[in-house]
Amino acid sequence: MSDLTATTVPGARAGLPWGQWWSQLRAIVRLELRKGFRRSFGLLLLALMPPFIAAMHMIKAVRDTSDIAGATQVFAGLIYQAFTLRIVIFLACVLIFGNLIRRETLDRSLHYYFLSPVRRELLVVAKYVTGLIVSFGLFGTTTVLAFVLTYLPYDSTAVSQFLFHGPGLGHLASYLLVTFLACLGYGAVFLFFGFFFKSPAMPALVVFGWEGIHFLLPPLLKEISVIHYLQSLCPVPVSEGPLAMLSDAPAPWVSIVGLCALAVVLVAVSAWKIRRMEITYEEA
Amino acid sequence: MAVYERNYGRYRGELTPEWSRFLILPRYAWKDVLDSRIFVGFLFLCFLLPFAGLLMIYLHHNLAALKFLNLPLEQLQQALPINASFFRRGIEFQSWLCFLLALSVGPALIAPDLRNNGLPLYLSRPFSRTEYVLGKMMVLVSLMSLITWIPGLLLFFFQGYLEGGGWLADNLRIGSAIFVGSWSWILVISLVVLAISAWVKWKPVARISLLIVFFVLPGFAEALNAALDTWWGYLLSLSTAMTKVWAALFGLEAGETRLDQLPLWAAWLTLTLGCVLALWLLSRRIRAYEVVR
Amino acid sequence: MTTDTTASRVHFENVSKFYGDVLGVNRVNLSIPPGITGLVGPNGSGKTTLMNMMVGLIQPSRGRISVLGITPGQPEELFRKVGYASQYDAFPPGLTGYQFIESYLRVHGFSAREAEAMAWKAIERVGLVEPAKRKVAGYSKGMRQRIRLAQALAHEPAVMVLDEPLNGLDPMARAEAIDLFRELADGGLHVIVSSHILHEVDLISDQVVLINGGYIVAEGDIGDVRDEMEEEHPVQVLVRCDRPSLLASKVFEQDHVVEARILDKGQGLLVRTRDADKFHLVLNDIVMETGIAVEAVAPADADVNAVYQYLIGSNGGKL
Numbered sequence: 065m066s067d068l069t070a071t072t073v074p075g076a077r078a079g080l081p082w083g084q085w086w087s088q089l090r091a092i093v094r095l096e097l098r099k100g101f102r103r104s105f106g107l108l109l110l111a112l113m114p115p116f117i118a119a120m121h122m123i124k125a126v127r128d129t130s131d132i133a134g135a136t137q138v139f140a141g142l143i144y145q146a147f148t149l150r151i152v153i154f155l156a157c158v159l160i161f162g163n164l165i166r167r168e169t170l171d172r173s174l175h176y177y178f179l180s181p182v183r184r185e186l187l188v189v190a191k192y193v194t195g196l197i198v199s200f201g202l203f204g205t206t207t208v209l210a211f212v213l214t215y216l217p218y219d220s221t222a223v224s225q226f227l228f229h230g231p232g233l234g235h236l237a238s239y240l241l242v243t244f245l246a247c248l249g250y251g252a253v254f255l256f257f258g259f260f261f262k263s264p265a266m267p268a269l270v271v272f273g274w275e276g277i278h279f280l281l282p283p284l285l286k287e288i289s290v291i292h293y294l295q296s297l298c299p300v301p302v303s304e305g306p307l308a309m310l311s312d313a314p315a316p317w318v319s320i321v322g323l324c325a326l327a328v329v330l331v332a333v334s335a336w337k338i339r340r341m342e343i344t345y346e347e348a
Numbered sequence: 349m350a351v352y353e354r355n356y357g358r359y360r361g362e363l364t365p366e367w368s369r370f371l372i373l374p375r376y377a378w379k380d381v382l383d384s385r386i387f388v389g390f391l392f393l394c395f396l397l398p399f400a401g402l403l404m405i406y407l408h409h410n411l412a413a414l415k416f417l418n419l420p421l422e423q424l425q426q427a428l429p430i431n432a433s434f435f436r437r438g439i440e441f442q443s444w445l446c447f448l449l450a451l452s453v454g455p456a457l458i459a460p461d462l463r464n465n466g467l468p469l470y471l472s473r474p475f476s477r478t479e480y481v482l483g484k485m486m487v488l489v490s491l492m493s494l495i496t497w498i499p500g501l502l503l504f505f506f507q508g509y510l511e512g513g514g515w516l517a518d519n520l521r522i523g524s525a526i527f528v529g530s531w532s533w534i535l536v537i538s539l540v541v542l543a544i545s546a547w548v549k550w551k552p553v554a555r556i557s558l559l560i561v562f563f564v565l566p567g568f569a570e571a572l573n574a575a576l577d578t579w580w581g582y583l584l585s586l587s588t589a590m591t592k593v594w595a596a597l598f599g600l601e602a603g604e605t606r607l608d609q610l611p612l613w614a615a616w617l618t619l620t621l622g623c624v625l626a627l628w629l630l631s632r633r634i635r636a637y638e639v640v641r
Numbered sequence: 642m643t644t645d646t647t648a649s650r651v652h653f654e655n656v657s658k659f660y661g662d663v664l665g666v667n668r669v670n671l672s673i674p675p676g677i678t679g680l681v682g683p684n685g686s687g688k689t690t691l692m693n694m695m696v697g698l699i700q701p702s703r704g705r706i707s708v709l710g711i712t713p714g715q716p717e718e719l720f721r722k723v724g725y726a727s728q729y730d731a732f733p734p735g736l737t738g739y740q741f742i743e744s745y746l747r748v749h750g751f752s753a754r755e756a757e758a759m760a761w762k763a764i765e766r767v768g769l770v771e772p773a774k775r776k777v778a779g780y781s782k783g784m785r786q787r788i789r790l791a792q793a794l795a796h797e798p799a800v801m802v803l804d805e806p807l808n809g810l811d812p813m814a815r816a817e818a819i820d821l822f823r824e825l826a827d828g829g830l831h832v833i834v835s836s837h838i839l840h841e842v843d844l845i846s847d848q849v850v851l852i853n854g855g856y857i858v859a860e861g862d863i864g865d866v867r868d869e870m871e872e873e874h875p876v877q878v879l880v881r882c883d884r885p886s887l888l889a890s891k892v893f894e895q896d897h898v899v900e901a902r903i904l905d906k907g908q909g910l911l912v913r914t915r916d917a918d919k920f921h922l923v924l925n926d927i928v929m930e931t932g933i934a935v936e937a938v939a940p941a942d943a944d945v946n947a948v949y950q951y952l953i954g955s956n957g958g959k960l
Contacts, residue, residue: 081717084750091747098744099733106557113568121575142574151567159556170463170550172731175698176792179727180748181720265451265555272563343698345729 088182092190093197096164110156111202114148118213125217132218132226136235139214140300144239148210149246149294153203154272157250160199162257162264164191165338175343185335192255192331199247207243211236231299238299241320245297249290249323252330259337279304283311290326293319369475373483374490381453381491390452391495394445398499401438405430405503409510430507432598435522439500440594443533446492447562447587453491454541455554457484462633463549471636481542481630488538497530525597533590536619539626540586546633562587579610582618589618648710650674651695651800651831656704658690665690666855669704673833677826679846680835681949687855688835689728692802695833696725708800709831721749724793728804730785732777738788739764739773742795749796763795764788766821768814782809790818800831807836819845843945853953867943868917874951875899876917877941880924881909883934891927895920911941 121138128134165188168174177187215223215232226232253271257264278289286292286309295302296313297320314322381387407413408430414421428434461467470480504523508516516523541558548554565584572581582588588607592615595602602608651673658665666687680688693699694706697713706712711719732741742763746756764773767787772780777788786809793801803822807815822845826832836842842849843863851859851866859866867876882888888910889901897920900913914920917940928935941947 087750088748091744091750095733095744095748098740099735106560110560110564113564117568117571117575120572124576138575142571147567147571151564155556155560155564158559159553162556163550163552166552167550168733170552171734172729173733175727175729176733176745177748178698178716179696179720179723179725180745181717181750182748183717263552263555265552265559268556269451269559272559340700342700343693 085183085186088186089190089193092177092182092187093194096191096194097198107156107159107198107202110152110159111206113152114143114206115209115213117143117147118210121214122217125214129217129219130222132215132222135214135218136226136300137302139211140235140298141302143210143214144207145295145298145302148203148207149242149298150275150291152206153199153243153246154250154275155268156203157195157199157247158254158264158268161192161195161251161254162268164195164255164258166258166262166264169345172345178343184338184341188255188331188335188338192251192334195251195255196247199251200244203243203247204240207239208236211239235299238297242294242297245320245323246290246294248327249294252327253290255334256330259334279308282309286311287314290323293323366474370479370483370486373480374486377453377457377484377487378490380456381487387452390448391491394442394449394495395499397438397441398495398503401434401499401503402506404428404434405507405510430511432519432522432525432600435500435504435526436594436598436600438503439496439526439529440591442496442500443530443590443594445495446533446537449491449495450488450537450541451555451558454488454538454558455545455548455551457487458542458545458634459549459551459554462546467634468636477631477634480634484542485538488541489534492534492538493530496534497527500526500530521597521599525594525599529590529594529597532593532619536586536590536622536626539623539630543626543629543633546630573606579606579614582607582610583614584618586618586622589615589622593619651709651833652705652707653691653695654705654707656694656701656706658687658694658699659702664855666694666852669857671850671857671860673831673850674848675826675829675831676847677822677832677834677845679842679849679945680833680852681839681842681849681945682835682852683953686852686953688852689804690855691852692725692804692833692835693727695802696720696723698727720798721796722799723802724796724798724800725802726789726793726804726806728808730782732785732788734778736777737774738769738777738780738784738791741777741788742792745792746795751796759795759797763791766794767791768817783811783814786810787814787818790821794825798830801825801833803832803834805835807841815841839946839949840944846945849945849948851949851952858952859948863945863948864943866948870948870951871915871917874942875913875915876920876943878912878914878917878920879909879937879939879941880912881936881938883936884931885910887931888927888933891931892920892923895923909936 118139121135121143125131125135165174168177178184215226223232254264254268257267261267275289275291278286278291281289293314297316407417407419407424408421411421414424461470467480471477501523504519504526505516508519540561544554544557544561548557566587569581569583569585569588572584573579582592589610592602592607592610592612596612596615602610651671653669653671656669657667669691680691682688690699694701695708695713697716697719700713708719709722711722713719733744736744739760742760743756746759747753749756751759761770761773764770767790769784769787769791772784777785780788786806790803790806793803801822806822807818810818819841822832822834826847834842834845846863848862849860849866850857859869880888885903885907889903892898892901892910892912895914897916898912898914900911902911903909904911912920921938924935924938927933
């Protein structure tokens, strides 16, 4: 086979191979999207739930189209914080990130990546990035759609005043930031669980419970939950009921830096774990 | 002329009865689940509440023990009377343990057979699709029965025995509620988890899908009800419908204003539709072949 | 061992692998040159373990492995030079044959155009052009085997590691695959093939590695291996001739001949000797002296099959 050596070898490029890593990262993301997420109807169904609730709210809202403040409370409390953030995004992250590696172990196809000239750490990062693209792509869109649908039936002058001359767009930007950070934080947690537990559902259930009772926890324990930091970034405060333990919300920069740091640490530990991973597919 | 040596003889012995062949499936599945020490530990924990209930009933009828513990009977009867609420609280808690049990055992029942092309192996024998589903369901039904209606009825009869004086006859509704309610919940949860296991080939994803059915849908239902100021949303939530059914079976209030508004027929309809949908999904999926498009 | 040798061979240096208490392979020392190397042994003998360790899918408990001077801990360099078709009959879901090859070429870092050209070239080499646009999940067993082969060779590696690559192939595809291995080996590649089909291994291999119970029991050119076994397992030579009884009486005069058996119908003689070279010389002399008409002289147990039987079969190993 005389033409063997004539092929371009990407690894031969000089210096630190940032360019190569970048192209490999893009290739893995592309492959992951092609493999797993194009036909994920379950995720799509999850993503459509918040806009559906907002659409249902429209039916009630047409009775009083001037109550913009009421709409803001409905979106903040009911649609976004109680449902989208705490339930939908949380469980979607378990579904997406918890199975990034695990699913391929069960499929017995992980070895194809391990047999490619790609650093395993890069593989973890690329899979995490894929998860982020999918989750934020879906739930960012969901958030915008639900936001728009919530305000749609209201008086157009009042809505435009709220959006362009009031806090409206700022609220939307904050919700998008919270959605992104939720995907980033929960994503890293469940990616990490995917390496340490055979089934991420059980530990996810424990975290779900912990995040669910977060409002009952004393201030010190509240700090060990993702929702504590996410809530502090939400633009409209929501009452958590008479049983809630009051505590100071962390500063926005603390929440943002904290969640980013958590993600970096957990992805790094996952990358460390994959370096030592062996392909046996024993219990698949 | 060809010479054939006919030295192969087919089996001519006795066969097991046809009706009992589906039991081969749970036999191996039980062995698998009981091999897990974590699962055995969990199963043990599932008996803690019935045991506590047993203790409580015993204390209600043993003045010497109460005296020893320095507990006045009246105070105990006021704090924790042995009545419909006592049994309802217990059985509802056990129902949630059923969910955890289904979460742990259910996804591994059909998904691996589908992923490893095991269905043609089963269905190429004198073994129907119904028997296959029945066999798999048997695993869940037996384990769930063990922690719901069996201890529930044992406690019920124990209370009746100690109480005497026609208590059993007067409270027959409690016994029937335990039996009918448990079986309803067991059927719903078993069929749903089997349907998920049949459609989601990966165990972890199947588990998460089950979480979605039992956590996202109730959340969605609540949000829908709040947005529209209605109870129609509950038609989407199996667990909420079951709460209503439990309350009705025991002759009690559901305890939530909106849930009390939900008609009983609607709750039963939700559970029935859940079962029908699960059966339809199973019938679509449990086949001896798979079409790849 | 010189650096030059290291850079052109696959080395196992005192390699052991234990799965808990279970032995995978033990104290393996191998140096595999270019050409086709057949890895032969019964089920569970450690062939796949050796191959998986070679490419870093599993890590040795002890010892060192290098492939052309690169360790399995350097995937970025290793997999530019190594292609591995594993025994796992599984594929990423939802991909067509072409997408399967092309996507992983992109992961290698090849540009879209390069990846496309290389993917089609590999697909062509394994004869899967027509079904390449169909989902792999719908492929037959033989097609899946071939697409795995294509994936392993698509990036044009210098070392091909193929775990049971002939399994599931029909006779035609099998012959084509063997031709392909030969073509690759003639181009200077290392082609390391594990197989159960001994006559095919015998046919294609330049050298063989026999493994049993996690231990390497023999390695090298099959002829050399057979020669080394002459003392314990005398070589059998089949002589087709017209007067076998006369020939038998003559060969029995030699010390190195341990047995001579006249074939049914008296068409020849089966001789067992501890020194095949000497026997061939003596046979010439006998023929000259007696005028026996010899039709054919052929070794009867100098192939992998026989070596396998002597070294492994007698030890309880089963295919």
